[in-house]
Each structure stands twice: as C-alpha cells, then as structure tokens.
Amino acid sequence: MIDDNSKYELIETLARKCPNRMGRTALMKFMYFLQTLRNVPLGYRFSLHSYGPFDSDVLSDLGEAELLGYVNSEVKDYPGGYGYEIKDTEPPSKSEFLDEHEDDIGWVIDEFGSDKSADLELSSTIVFADREERPCSQSTEDLASLVHQVKPHFSKARIIQRIERLEEKGILGQRKGNKSN
Amino acid sequence: MPADPNRQYEFRCPVHGFIQLNAWEKEIVNHPVFQRLRRIRQLAWTDYIYPGAMHTRFEHSLGVMHVATRLFDAIRERSGKVLENELSYRSDAWGRYRQIVRLAALLHDVGHGPFSHAGEDLMPERADGKGKHNHEDYSAAIIRSALKDLINNHELNVVNWRIQADEIAALLEGKTEAAQTIFWRDLVTGQLDADRMDYLLRDALHTGVSSGGFDLDRLVGTIVAIPGEADRGPRLGINEGGVHAAESLVLARYFMFTQVYFHRVRIAYDHHLQRAMTDMLPDGAFPAPINADGSVNEQSVTDYLQWDDWRVLGILQQGGGGDHGKRLSERNHYREVFHTVESPGAEQIAEYGDVKKALGGLAVHEAIAGKTWYKLEGKDVPVLSTSRTEVDVKPLSHYSTLVRNLEPIAQRRLYVDKEKKAEADSIRDGVLKKRGKGP
Numbered sequence: 001m002i003d004d005n006s007k008y009e010l011i012e013t014l015a016r017k018c019p020n021r022m023g024r025t026a027l028m029k030f031m032y033f034l035q036t037l038r039n040v041p042l043g044y045r046f047s048l049h050s051y052g053p054f055d056s057d058v059l060s061d062l063g064e065a066e067l068l069g070y071v072n073s074e075v076k077d078y079p080g081g082y083g084y085e086i087k088d089t090e091p092p093s094k095s096e097f098l099d100e101h102e103d104d105i106g107w108v109i110d111e112f113g114s115d116k117s118a119d120l121e122l123s124s125t126i127v128f129a130d131r132e133e134r135p136c137s138q139s140t141e142d143l144a145s146l147v148h149q150v151k152p153h154f155s156k157a158r159i160i161q162r163i164e165r166l167e168e169k170g171i172l173g174q175r176k177g178n179k180s181n
Numbered sequence: 182m183p184a185d186p187n188r189q190y191e192f193r194c195p196v197h198g199f200i201q202l203n204a205w206e207k208e209i210v211n212h213p214v215f216q217r218l219r220r221i222r223q224l225a226w227t228d229y230i231y232p233g234a235m236h237t238r239f240e241h242s243l244g245v246m247h248v249a250t251r252l253f254d255a256i257r258e259r260s261g262k263v264l265e266n267e268l269s270y271r272s273d274a275w276g277r278y279r280q281i282v283r284l285a286a287l288l289h290d291v292g293h294g295p296f297s298h299a300g301e302d303l304m305p306e307r308a309d310g311k312g313k314h315n316h317e318d319y320s321a322a323i324i325r326s327a328l329k330d331l332i333n334n335h336e337l338n339v340v341n342w343r344i345q346a347d348e349i350a351a352l353l354e355g356k357t358e359a360a361q362t363i364f365w366r367d368l369v370t371g372q373l374d375a376d377r378m379d380y381l382l383r384d385a386l387h388t389g390v391s392s393g394g395f396d397l398d399r400l401v402g403t404i405v406a407i408p409g410e411a412d413r414g415p416r417l418g419i420n421e422g423g424v425h426a427a428e429s430l431v432l433a434r435y436f437m438f439t440q441v442y443f444h445r446v447r448i449a450y451d452h453h454l455q456r457a458m459t460d461m462l463p464d465g466a467f468p469a470p471i472n473a474d475g476s477v478n479e480q481s482v483t484d485y486l487q488w489d490d491w492r493v494l495g496i497l498q499q500g501g502g503g504d505h506g507k508r509l510s511e512r513n514h515y516r517e518v519f520h521t522v523e524s525p526g527a528e529q530i531a532e533y534g535d536v537k538k539a540l541g542g543l544a545v546h547e548a549i550a551g552k553t554w555y556k557l558e559g560k561d562v563p564v565l566s567t568s569r570t571e572v573d574v575k576p577l578s579h580y581s582t583l584v585r586n587l588e589p590i591a592q593r594r595l596y597v598d599k600e601k602k603a604e605a606d607s608i609r610d611g612v613l614k615k616r617g618k619g620p
Binding site: 121150 | 267268269311354357359361366367371409412416525530575578579591
C-alpha cells in the first residue's frame with residue numbers, strides 16, 4: 001500500500017500535470033479513477049454521494065500535503081459559485097512510486113484532465129455504478145437509468161452519450177443491449 | 182390490533198429533550214440487536230480521563246435520528262421546491278424519504294464492536310480487496326439479516342411506505358441501490374451530518390468539555406439545499422445567517438479532537454483495548470460479515486453480535502486479554518514520550534522522525550492524528566447569500582477568518598512503557614539538543 005509521502009507527491013504531480021486548474025472535485029475523481037480503473041493501490045474507500053464517489057480521506061491527505069508544503073490551495077470565485085485551485089510547488093516531486101505509476105498518472109490526465117467538475121462527477125458516477133452493478137448484467141439503458149436516479153439534473157440522453165464515450169475508451173465493461181452486440 | 186401510525190413514544194434525552202418514535206421504530210429499538218448498543222460505550226475508555234464519559238451508542242443513535250429528522254424537516258420546509266425541481270421529487274414521496282433517513286440515522290451505528298472505534302482495527306480484510314471491513318459494513322449486514330424481517334414486514338411500513346432493509350443498508354454504505362435517496366446521505370455522513378452534530382454535543386456534555394458545544398438550533402434554522410450550478414446537483418449548505426453557527430461547529434470539532442478524541446492518555450487506552458481484544462478473539466479478528474460473493478454471512482453476524490463491552494470486561498475480570506488486559510485492569514497505560522505540535526510542518530515531522538529512530542524498540546506505539554476515526558478532514562461548507570440581487574454561494578472560510586486560518590491537525594504521538602519512560606526521556610532530550618532545542 002502507498003505511504004503518506006507518496007500520496008502527497010501524487011497530489012502535487014496531478015496538480016502540476018492537470019491542464020486546467022485542479023480543484024477538489026478533480027482531485028477526488030482522479031484518485032477514484034486511478035484506484036478503480038488503473039489499480040493504483042491508494043487505499044481509499046470510495047462510496048457514493050450525490051456528487052459521485054467520495055472518500056473524506058482524500059481531503060485529509062490534501063490538508064496534510066498543504067501543511068507539508070507539497071501544494072497550495074486557494075478559493076476561486078466564479079459566477080454563481082466557487083471552487084478551489086490546488087497548485088503545485090517547486091521543486092517537482094520525484095519518487096519511485098511516481099516513476100512506477102507514470103503511465104497511470106499520464107493516462108488519468110489525458111482522459112479526464114480537461115473535463116469540467118460536472119463531467120467528472122458524471123463520469124465517476126457511471127464508473128461507480130458500472131463496477132458495482134457488474135457490467136455484464138445490465139444494458140446501457142439500465143445503467144443510464146440508474147445513473148439518472150443519482151443525477152436527475154442530467155438528461156438521459158446526455159448520460160447515454162457519456163456512457164458511450166467511456167465505452168469507446170474501453171473504460172466500461174461490455175454489456176448486453178449495447179449497439180455493438 | 183393494527184399499529185397506529187400516529188401513536189408516538191418518547192425517550193427523554195439529556196441533549197435534545199424528548200425524542201419521539203413511532204410504533205415501528207419502537208419495535209426496532211426494542212430488538213436485541215439495538216439493545217446491544219446499551220452495552221457499547223461511545224468513547225471507550227475515555228472515562229479514565231473524563232469520568233463522566235460513560236454514555237453509550239444507544240443514546241447517541243436515538244440522538245442522531247432526532248437531529249437528522251430536524252435537519253430533514255428544515256430542508257424540506259426551506260428548500261422543498263429546489264429538491265422537487267432538481268431531483269424530480271414527487272411531493273407525495275417526502276414522507277417515505279423522511280422515514281428512510283430516520284431509520285438510516287437510527288441504525289447507522291448498530292454494527293459497532295466493543296468499545297466503539299477501539300475495536301475497529303480488529304475487523305478483517307474484505308474479500309473484494311477494498312481494505313478492511315468497518316463498522317458500517319457490519320451495520321449494513323445486520324440490517325440485511327437480523328433486522329430484515331422487522332424492517333420489511335412491519336405493518337406500519339407495509340401500509341405506509343414499503344421501505345426495504347436493502348434501501349437503508351445501501352444508503353449507509355453509499356451504494357447505487359440507494360440512488361433515489363442518495364442526496365440525504367450527507368445528513369448521515371458529511372460536513373453537516375446529524376452523526377457529528379449529535380456526538381459533539383453529547384460527548385461535550387458527558388466529558389464536561391464545554392467548548393465542544395455549538396448552536397444546533399441556529400444550524401437547523403439556516404440549513405438549506407443550495408441549488409446546483411454549472412450542471413451540478415443541489416448540495417447541503419447554510420444561509421448566511423448561519424455562518425457563526427457553522428463556525429462554532431467547526432471549532433467544536435477542533436476543540437473536541439484536541440482535548441478528547443486525540444487526548445494522549447485516551448489514545449494509549451484505545452491501543453491497550455485493541456491489543457487486549459486481539460488476544461481474546463479467535464484468530465485475533467472479528468468474523469467477516471460478508472461472504473466472498475457479497476452476501477451476508479449470517480452466522481458471522483450472529484457471532485459478532487455476541488461481542489459487546491460486557492463480554493470484554495468479563496474476560497478482563499477473569500484475567501484475560503494478556504499483557505494489555507493486565508495494563509487496563511491495573512491502569513498501567515503506556516506513557517507519551519514525545520509529540521509534535523498540532524499542525525507540524527516538514528521540519529517538525531523530520532524532528533519527530535529523528536526522535537522515533539533514536540528510541541528504536543523503546544517506542545511501543547505511535548498515534549497519527551490524520552489516521553484516527555475522528556480526524557478533521559475538510560472544514561468548509563457552502564454558504565448561500567440571498568441578500569443581494571442575485572444568489573451568491575461562497576465557502577464558510579470566505580466569511581470566517583477563524584475557519585480560513587484553521588490548519589489541519591496532523592499531530593503525532595510516541596509512546597513508551599512506563600518503566601522505560603526515564604530512559605526514553607533522556608534519549609529524546611539528546612536528539613532535541615542535537616537539533617538545537619531542549620534543556
């Protein structure tokens with residue numbers, strides 16, 4: 001299992017490599033994707049909230065990473081709301097763990113680094129529902145219905161569009177009822 | 182005679198006054214599984230530091246149900262339309278959601294082991310590789326097995342709500358089976374949850390640490406569902422008028438953590454309890470509540486439910502629990518030899534590492550604040566301001582200088598055997614002197 005320093009270094013590296021500002025939602029979902037889809041042994045235990053998979057230990061680790069100077073974090077206002085911006089610090093982290101998982105980190109940034117918070121919440125909720133409900137047992141329509149119950153503010157069409165995008169990337173399992181079947 | 186849905190039963194609570202239950206909830210409370218919570222102390226061995234801390238998970242569970250209901254009712258009254266619009270709630274479903282929230286809150290801790298969190302590390306690894314089981318896994322398994330019939334088939338439920346045990350368990354676990362009610366999960370586990378609000382007030386009362394109090398009434402009076410923005414769903418927050426109440430909640434957590442939950446002697450006793458119970462349990466761990474295929478292991482759950490404080494105390498009285506059992510019985514706990522400041526930076530962590538290395542085998546236990554059950558993760562809650570022409574949402578830290586400047590508690594503590602304390606003190610002083618500190 002990953003040690004604490006490696007987690008702080010990972011947070012710093014994600015902040016450095018993320019093309020957009022990395023907020024708390026992005027950090028939470030990157031960690032979820034790394035652990036769930038790339039089997040990076042982060043030791044978190046994600047459970048579902050209305051904003052998608054969440055583990056408060058990620059925020060706890062972020063707090064310690066800030067305390068130890070790996071990253072800085074500040075609140076940014078935007079119309080109708082606010083978010084956090086997590087910034088890396090110099091020098092860039094280097095470690096055996098980061099070397100070992102360089103491809104995984106590159107993958108999560110390539111696949112999700114440019115997504116907005118709402119899209120990250122939707123994608124991670126889809127992955128969570130897909131993994132938990134065993135992909136082979138439900139159709140795309142079933143999965144979309146399930147996700148729609150968690151996130152009813154997204155239209156079913158938009159959820160299906162996102163499911164298909166994740167399927168194309170090979171992130172979700174093959175289901176009965178898919179177009180390709 | 183059919184159960185009267187309007188008949189209410191009452192408990193008198195030292196924190197909240199009267200707590201009301203319906204006939205169905207009363208039967209759940211009367212079930213042996215729930216009565217077992219009378220024999221599980223909320224704060225384990227904390228009464229050795231704060232003698233009044235003898236309260237149990239039983240009264241806390243009733244309190245969480247009460248607070249969750251107050252919060253739910255306040256949100257419905259203030260933000261019902263927001264949720265009906267954004268979550269497509271049907272207006273006639275509110276009663277069912279309310280009842281699910283009440284039961285989830287009532288039963289959230291039914292899976293605790295002896296002395297609450299002290300035994301949590303003795304829960305076995307999960308078969309799915311997702312780390313160790315925790316008490317929430319046991320709560321969910323108990324709801325799906327021992328309490329299933331009483332939940333699914335009680336007349337009051339069948340006639341009024343048709344709630345399934347699985348729905349309550351899934352809400353506690355955070356699974357997609359609870360999709361329709363997942364918004365309410367934040368009332369059971371979140372920044373503004375009823376669990377935290379009850380245990381802070383209750384623990385403050387029983388320990389006498391009055392700085393652990395906060396203004397619950399004002400929080401209830403200002404909690405809202407903040408409309409979602411930028412394609413995101415609604416979330417829990419407070420109106421601007423509740424800023425100081427939310428600030429007092431954050432500070433209460435800070436004070437209770439530093440003075441009670443991470444108290445140096447309490448931490449030592451938790452360790453002794455855990456090690457003594459390791460000695461008592463077959464294979465040193467509680468039985469796993471779930472089979473490899475994800476189904477409930479009913480025999481394991483039955484065996485697990487036989488464990489409570491009374492059983493552990495009985496074994497201790499008979500001389501069981503090995504060296505750590507003896508330490509508990511004789512009040513001979515490990516002594517702290519070194520601790521960092523509450524929010525150590527890199528330099529203090531390095532210093533701690535030096536002391537730990539120098540102590541070598543003398544250091545018999547280490548406690549890290551961020552790894553404990555009551556850790557202080559996050560502190561911000563969204564604040565909704567409607568005093569201007571448009572709706573504005575900002576974090577609590579925008580309004581509160583105190584919250585903005587509150588650093589995470591990442592304190593570390595090192596312990597040695599009482600008999601080795603003088604030797605360890607000398608080694609520690611030597612390390613600190615080399616670093617230009619100490620006597």
